[in-house]
Structure formats: C-alpha cells, structure tokens
C-alpha cells in the first residue's frame with residue numbers, strides 16, 4: 097500500500113495526532129511533525145543552528161555539467177491518458193544532475209503556459225515534508241495542468257491550473273523524493289535544509305543551461321508547508337549567489353509565495369494548540385495542558401496532552417478539518433465521492449498513475465530502475481541533518497533585499513494553521529501598511545482577508561485546507577495572479 101507516513105514512524109515514536117493521518121495518503125505534515133518533535137527533544141541528528149548560505153560552490157557540480165538537450169525531455173505526444181483535445185501547451189520532464197561525483201540527480205516536470213508562454217513568468221513549485229513530491233502533490237493534486245481520474249490511468253484538465261498564468265516547473269527535491277535519486281545512497285541520510293537549498297540552486301543553474309531561453313525570465317518560487325523553510329532558504333541562496341555573479345548571469349528572482357508554511361517553531365506550535373481548541377476539536381483541559389506543558393521543550397506531560405489531541409479530535413483530516421476522509425477500508429460504493437468539486441481519494445489515483453511503466457517512460461523518469469515504487473513522501477529519507485528553529489533572520493534579509501513576499505493561509509488547515517502564521521508574522525514586528533481587509537476574486541465573493549505589512553503581504557484563503565489550491569482552486573489562482581502582477585522593486 098501507498099503508505100506515505102513511513103518517514104514519520106521511522107523518525108518518531110510519539111507524535112502529535114499520532115495515527116490520525118489514516119486515510120490521507122499525502123502526509124506532507126507527517127515528516128514535519130516528526131521533525132518538530134525531534135527538534136524539541138534536542139535530538140542530535142537535527143542541527144537547529146541558524147541558517148547561512150553555504151560558501152562551498154555546489155560541490156563542484158556547477159561548471160562541469162553541460163545543459164543536456166532539451167529535445168530529450170520533450171514529452172512526445174503528451175502524457176498517457178491525457179485528454180485528446182484542449183492540450184495546447186508543451187510539456188517536458190527529465191533529470192538534472194546536481195552532483196556528478198555521487199550521481200545525484202533531480203527529476204522535474206515542466207508544463208509551459210497555455211497561452212503565449214514567452215510572455216509569461218517562470219514559476220518553480222516546491223512541496224514540503226521534508227521529503228514530499230512537488231510533482232505528485234503539487235502538479236497532480238494541486239496546481240498542475242492535469243488531475244488523475246478514478247481509473248488511475250486517464251487524466252482530466254484542471255480548470256484552474258496555474259499554467260494559465262505562468263510556465264510551471266515542478267522539482268522533486270531533495271534526492272530520494274519521488275523519481276529523484278542518488279547513486280550514493282548514503283546521500284539520503286545526509287539530507288537537510290542546507291543541502292536541499294544548495295541542490296535546488298544547482299538544479300536551477302543547470303536547468304537554465306538546458307533552457308537558456310528561460311534564463312532571463314522573471315522567476316517566482318512558490319510552495320507550501322515545510323517549503324516555508326525551503327523557499328526562503330533557496331531565495332536567500334539565489335540572492336547571495338547573484339551578488340557574486342556578473343549581472344548578466346543573475347537569476348531573475350521576482351518574488352516568493354508560501355502557503356500554510358512553517359516559519360518559527362515556538363509560534364507555529366502555539367498556533368496549532370489554539371487552532372484546534374478554537375475550532376472545537378479538543379477540550380478546554382487539553383488546551384490548557386498543552387499551553388502549560390508544551391512550551392519550548394518536550395516533557396512527558398506534553399506528550400500526554402498531545403496524545404489527547406488525537407483521541408479527542410477523532411479520525412478527521414487535519415489537512416482540512418471539514419472534509420470527509422478517504423477511508424482506505426471502504427469500498428467504492430460507500431466511498432465519499434467528489435464533494436464540492438474534489439475527491440478525497442484522489443491520491444490513490446495519482447499513486448497508481450505515476451507507478452504505471454508507460455507513464456514513467458513518457459516522463460523519462462526512473463531510467464535507472466529504482467528498486468522501490470514512486471511515493472508521495474520519501475521513505476528513504478529517515479533523518480534530517482539541519483533545520484533552523486526560525487526563518488526570521490532570513491525574512492529580514494529577504495525583506496531588506498526588496499524581494500516581494502506573499503504568505504497565504506488556507507483557513508481550515510490544522511497542520512500549519514492560520515493561527516501559526518499570524519503569531520509568527522506578529523512576532524516579526526512588521527509595520528502595517530494596509531490593515532486587515534477582505535479580498536475577492538472575479539466572483540466578488542469574499543475569498544479571504546489580507547494585511548499588507550512593510551516587507552510582506554499576508555492573505556487568507558477562505559475555506560481552503562493545507563493544500564490550498566486543491567480545496568479553493570479559483571481563489572488560489574486569483575491570488576497568485578494578482579501577486580505576480582505586482583511589479584517588484586529588485
């Protein structure tokens with residue numbers, strides 16, 4: 097079975113909401129919860145030191161690697177099972193080597209914009225985990241051009257796909273996730289934030305060698321969840337490296353956009369406790385216990401109250417507290433079907449589709465015959481080397497570099513809830529430029545709320561869960577479109 101919470105069980109014995117990701121195949125937050133706990137325990141495997149851009153130049157991979165021929169990456173005739181009409185954009189997929197010595201190579205999928213791609217920006221999408229697939233989750237379930245039908249073989253066109261507004265690039269990162277791999281398997285145990293950012297940077301440089309016509313294009317980096325760390329770290333790396341390059345080879349980074357992303361351990365955690373209480377999932381006593389015992393460090397009392405959260409809240413989907421779950425034990429006649437335009441069992445279809453040999457062949461994926469199936473979140477990455485306790489210092493640098501930043505939050509997510517993001521932003525002491533106000537898309541309904549601070553914008557997406565574009569596709573598309581329309585200052 098496509099259990100994707102192995103990382104979680106391997107990393108940890110006890111964790112918040114234990115076992116309650118039951119039925120949810122995409123467990124982007126499972127690894128995240130495990131990591132949070134490991135950090136609180138002060139486990140030696142997780143280095144919580146401050147982030148700094150690595151001074152080593154991508155382990156010598158930058159200069160040697162030739163771009164490779166774009167022709168080899170064209171998805172000829174489209175993906176298996178894609179609709180026979182209405183697909184007017186080009187698709188590419190393949191590998192970019194990020195470390196030749198170790199044979200470390202990252203897989204990407206690239207769907208050009210539906211109309212006039214040469215006039216549209218480039219958008220790099222990163223999912224979190226750490227260790228979950230941007231292709232399987234981001235492209236196939238959230239914002240990519242296609243979703244998978246219940247037969248697990250055919251595709252449908254996603255109405256609010258983001259390649260309507262940008263050229264969309266999905267990177268499976270770090271090595272060990274999805275189709276990305278390393279021939280030196282000890283690389284998997286050396287995974288961490290620093291190497292992830294370094295490899296993603298090396299990926300971009302080498303990808304631009306293959307796609308030189310995108311080198312000067314405006315680049316946006318977007319994603320959710322644990323990429324609340326990946327994205328600022330990659331942006332920091334790019335800005336740092338750009339300063340060392342002559343301006344002709346600088347990457348044209350124009351903004352970052354993060355949904356339900358982690359920012360700062362202490363406030364993120366407090367936000368979870370207050371969210372599950374204020375949304376009537378747990379008792380007053382348990383909330384009080386969490387506040388008293390789960391401050392900065394871990395204790396048996398804290399473990400006790402975190403376990404109580406799971407018991408009290410019951411088997412709900414923490415990624416969207418109001419949707420039905422896809423119970424893997426149920427048969428199709430009693431499975432909840434597409435409700436409000438989405439199917440809670442869609443992950444199963446994506447899993448089946450991406451494991452079809454003809455699909456992997458069309459994608460130029462898995463050429464080295466990896467000895468395990470494609471999965472949403474990697475079971476190979478069982479330890480994580482470094483993860484800072486806060487992004488605040490990086491945000492300060494990005495803000496002073498003038499990089500446009502949008503933090504958005506689906507407001508029915510209990511994994512990285514809107515409360516966490518608000519507490520974290522509050523703790524940054526930013527000046528409010530435009531206070532709390534509703535925003536809307538073309539339907540004129542209230543789509544969410546927005547606050548503009550000096551340095552970043554915060555927006556909620558009403559009725560969206562952790563994977564916000566999955567649950568509120570129209571609103572999410574409207575938000576990204578308006579963000580990219582704002583001219584940047586760098």
Ligand SMILES: *[C@@H]1O[C@H](CO)[C@@H](O)[C@H](O)[C@H]1NC(C)=O
Pocket residue numbers: 193196198199200201279464
């Ligand atoms: C990994 O090893 C396989 C088999 O030797 C080889 O075909 C492939 O090119 C290697 N990958 C990298 C990135 O060097």
Ligand SMILES: *[C@@H]1O[C@H](CO)[C@@H](O)[C@H](O)[C@H]1NC(C)=O
Pocket residue numbers: 427428429430
């Ligand atoms: C599925 O559920 C229906 C209705 O409850 C039942 O008749 C059928 O036997 C079930 N099938 C399986 C394979 O469990």
Ligand SMILES: *[C@@H]1O[C@H](CO)[C@@H](O)[C@H](O)[C@H]1NC(C)=O
Pocket residue numbers: 274275451453456462465466467468469470471
């Ligand atoms: C790669 O291909 C092999 C052999 O065809 C298959 O057994 C395996 O599940 C695939 N792995 C991935 C990650 O796609």
Ligand SMILES: *[C@@H]1O[C@H](CO)[C@@H](O)[C@H](O)[C@H]1NC(C)=O
Pocket residue numbers: 488523524525
């Ligand atoms: C915000 O202000 C408080 C109170 O002055 C201070 O303790 C805290 O360190 C500040 N936070 C940041 C991120 O600068």
